[in-house]
Amino acid sequence: xxxxxxxxxxxxxxxxxxxxxxxxxxxxxxxxxxxxxxxxxxxxxxxxxxxxxxxxxxxxxxxxxxxxxxxxxxxxxxxxxxxxxxxxxxxxxxxx
Amino acid sequence: xxxxxxxxxxxxxxxxxxxxxxxxxxxxxxxxxxxxxxxxxxxxxxxxxxxxxxxxxxxxxxxxxxxxxxxxxxxxxxxxxxxxxxxxxxxxxxxxxxxxxxxxxxxxxxxxxxxxxxxxxxxxxxxxxxxxxxxxxxxxxxxxxxxxxxxxxxxxxxxxxxxxxxxxxxxxxxxxxxxxxxxxxxxxxxxxxxxxxxxxxxxxxxxxxxxxxxxxxxxxxxxxxxxxxxxxxxxxxxxxxxxxxxxxxxxxxxxxxxxxxxxxxxxxxxxxxxxxxxxxxxxxxxxxxxxxxxxxxxxxxxxxxxxxxxxxxxxxxxxxxxxxxxxxxxxxxxxxxxxxxxxxxxxxxxxxxxxxxxxxxxxxxxxxxxxxxxxxxxxxxxxxxxxxxxxxxxxxxxxxx
Numbered sequence: 001x002x003x004x005x006x007x008x009x010x011x012x013x014x015x016x017x018x019x020x021x022x023x024x025x026x027x028x029x030x031x032x033x034x035x036x037x038x039x040x041x042x043x044x045x046x047x048x049x050x051x052x053x054x055x056x057x058x059x060x061x062x063x064x065x066x067x068x069x070x071x072x073x074x075x076x077x078x079x080x081x082x083x084x085x086x087x088x089x090x091x092x093x094x095x096x
Numbered sequence: 097x098x099x100x101x102x103x104x105x106x107x108x109x110x111x112x113x114x115x116x117x118x119x120x121x122x123x124x125x126x127x128x129x130x131x132x133x134x135x136x137x138x139x140x141x142x143x144x145x146x147x148x149x150x151x152x153x154x155x156x157x158x159x160x161x162x163x164x165x166x167x168x169x170x171x172x173x174x175x176x177x178x179x180x181x182x183x184x185x186x187x188x189x190x191x192x193x194x195x196x197x198x199x200x201x202x203x204x205x206x207x208x209x210x211x212x213x214x215x216x217x218x219x220x221x222x223x224x225x226x227x228x229x230x231x232x233x234x235x236x237x238x239x240x241x242x243x244x245x246x247x248x249x250x251x252x253x254x255x256x257x258x259x260x261x262x263x264x265x266x267x268x269x270x271x272x273x274x275x276x277x278x279x280x281x282x283x284x285x286x287x288x289x290x291x292x293x294x295x296x297x298x299x300x301x302x303x304x305x306x307x308x309x310x311x312x313x314x315x316x317x318x319x320x321x322x323x324x325x326x327x328x329x330x331x332x333x334x335x336x337x338x339x340x341x342x343x344x345x346x347x348x349x350x351x352x353x354x355x356x357x358x359x360x361x362x363x364x365x366x367x368x369x370x371x372x373x374x375x376x377x378x379x380x381x382x383x384x385x386x387x388x389x390x391x392x393x394x395x396x397x398x399x400x401x402x403x404x405x406x407x408x409x410x411x412x413x414x415x416x417x418x419x420x421x422x423x424x425x426x427x428x429x430x431x432x433x434x435x436x437x438x439x440x441x442x443x444x445x446x447x448x449x450x451x452x453x454x455x456x457x458x459x460x461x462x463x464x465x466x467x468x469x470x471x472x473x474x475x476x477x478x479x480x481x482x483x484x485x486x487x488x489x490x491x492x493x494x495x496x497x
Contacts (some may be wrong), residue, residue, distance in 0.1 A: 017342045018475065018489040055483055060383065060425070061344065065484060096485050 021092035024082060034070055034082055034091070045075040055083075063087065069096065097327070098257065099200040099209070100218055101240035102182065103230045104175070108138040111174045112164055112329055116228040123158055127151045128166035137166045159419040174225060181221035183329070185214075190326040196353075198237055198326050215252050223250075234262060236322025242269055259320035266318055268294030274317060280310045292318040334435040335373070337362040343487060344383045344426030348416065351489075353478050354430055355408050356401075357492055362432050363401035372397035374436030381429040388422035390415075398436045460494060 025045075029035035034046050051071035058065045066086035074080055081096045104110060108126045113119055123140040136154050139145040143158045155163065175194045182189050185208075188200035201214050203494045208214040215231055222229035231252035232243025239262045246269075255265055265359040270290050283306065289295045295303070296318040303311035316322070339358040345351045355378070366373055374397045379389040392407050415421055460472060473491040482489050 016473075017478075017486045020486045021466060027239045055482060058344070094485050 017019065019095055020081070021094045022092045024091050026082060026084075026091040034072060037072075037074070037082070037093075046072050047075050048073040050079070071096070097200065097235055098233060099235070099237050099240040100199045100201045101232045101234075101244035102178075102197045102218060102222060103201065103232075103244040104140055104178070104195040104222065104227050105230060106141065107175065107227070108171050109140055109165060110227045111167075111171050114174075119162055124160040124163045125151070125154050125158065125163045126166050127154075127163065128168070131387075154270065160178070175229065177225050178222050178227065178229075179329070181224065182218065185217050185221060185363065187328075188326060189329050191329055192327075194447075196241070198240065200326055200328075201233070208322055211254065214256070219250065219252065226320040233257075234265075236262070236320070237324045238267065238317045238319075238322050239320065242266055242273060245273070262320035263296060266320075267291060267296065271314070273297055276310050276314060280307050280314070282468065283307060284314075330438075333371070333437045335437070336428060336431065336433045336434050337365065338431040340414050340429045341427065342490075343484075344428050346426040347479055348413070350479050351412065351427060351430075352409055353476065354427075355412075355492075357404050358430055358432055359401040359404050359408070360362075361493065362434055363404065364400060365422065366437070367399050372399040373404075373434035374438055375408075375434070377433040377434075377435070378408055379431045380427045382423065382425045383428050384425040386424070393436075397436070406492050416494050 013049065025038035026034045027036040027038060027045075033049050033052075036046065037044050049070055050073050051069075053069050055065060055067040055069065067083040068086060069081060069083040072080045072082065080093060082091055082093045084091055109124055112124060112126065117319040117329065121142040123141065124138075125136060125140075125145065126138045127134040128137045129135045134151040136145055136147055136149045136151060138147065138150075139154065139158075140161070143154070143161055145154045145157060145168060151163070155161070165404055168447045172194065179191050179197060182197055182199060186199055186201065187202055187229075190198040192198060199218065201211075201218075204214050205211055208217055211233065215233060217240075218231055219229060230244045230247040230249065232240045232245070232247050232255075233252060234240040234255040235257045239255055243255055243265070246251040255262055271289060271292055272281055273282065274292070284290075284295060287306070289298065295314060296313070299311065300315050303315045304313070307314065337358060339354055339361075341350070346355055363373075374394055376392045376394070377389055378392075379387055381387045390408070390411055392404075392411070394407075398404065412423075416423055472494040474494050475489055476492045480491045482488050
């Protein structure tokens with residue numbers, strides 16, 4: 001009898017995480033905080049940094065999680081959350 | 097029903113000949129049993145010595161024979177090789193005794209190109225191991241056996257699928273071949289019923305009166321009524337599945353969620369083949385390259401992911417609370433093997449059971465069969481308290497029950 005195996009090595013399990021970080025282009029100000037977000041439609045200016053916090057987790061892994069989050073009030077009136085990956089210096093937006 | 101009987105006559109002798117060709121020109125006596133009273137296990141046909149004869153007596157009757165102590169392991173291994181080859185032809189094989197096997201071959205003709213070709217394949221399965229087999233094909237198990245013992249090597253006997261033809265074939269054969277107690281056979285000889293034809297001419301009620309249930313069975317067999325089923329070899333089967341966490345699971349919630357998703361999928365595969373699992377091996381692979389396997393043997397084979405999940409979680413909670421918890425670092429992968437597959441015990445459904453989601457289940461089952469995995473997803477909370485936003489919610493497959 002043939003072994004009935006659905007094992008598919010390398011394929012992620014039966015669930016996918018939601019709300020994954022999306023890469024964005026950020027122009028930082030002199031203080032390192034985001035000053036402008038370059039999006040495909042039109043760049044938007046940061047009016048104010050509402051909040052700022054850091055996330056440091058999974059230090060035991062090859063790629064630990066080290067992020068600096070910024071909650072931003074944009075000139076359009078909207079609120080956007082972005083973070084800088086402190087390991088790679090890349091910027092991402094993510095709903096928090 | 098078409099059954100093929102494969103009989104290897106003098107299997108121990110054939111095994112010895114296949115490994116020492118210099119024995120071919122001699123008679124052989126193979127003995128086994130206690131050193132103080134060894135008896136014959138098998139002897140060359142030309143020696144005319146029956147199994148069970150004491151070795152001393154056999155040697156006096158056939159002084160020139162080569163005398164060999166039985167190598168049971170070797171004979172068993174040779175037979176197992178043949179069974180393995182037969183299982184490559186069909187999975188419906190009965191290993192009746194060392195040297196005798198039955199195969200249900202109806203349904204194979206289309207695959208092998210006809211009955212002749214199927215029998216040819218069966219014959220090759222034995223000759224490739226250097227042993228000659230006798231093959232009989234008949235509508236029943238007993239008639240196939242009788243056909244096999246009348247066959248010659250590479251000349252199988254095939255009986256047509258007709259009761260009268262079987263009856264006619266069996267008629268001249270001795271009643272000693274019937275699968276009955278020695279006492280019943282002796283009684284038949286006492287009544288001068290020496291052949292199956294003579295037995296078949298008696299009335300059923302007379303035989304039943306003299307021999308009881310054995311009489312009825314004997315009458316049925318010699319008249320071509322054979323309802324005996326093959327005792328098919330249960331082969332080891334298993335369902336194996338694996339789940340890699342998108343990130344190392346360091347909480348009981350995440351582990352529980354992963355175990356649930358994995359078991360749900362594995363048990364859906366199990367239900368698809370109409371089986372239930374008798375054993376479950378769940379392996380946790382951790383980020384420090386350590387792994388831990390938890391084995392659970394179910395009291396009754398189960399096809400329920402819910403039962404399996406509750407068993408796993410109870411064990412997991414107990415283990416992780418103990419000082420010597422086997423899970424000391426976050427889990428990256430979990431895999432499950434469901435084995436000892438068998439039939440699930442039938443469960444009576446209640447009269448007032450709700451059948452909610454029946455249509456959805458049917459649709460899901462059909463979609464899953466088409467696409468291999470469920471295309472329908474639901475949003476579930478994984479670690480809703482996590483500081484890392486992408487860890488909180490996930491898309492999970494919705495599988496049919």
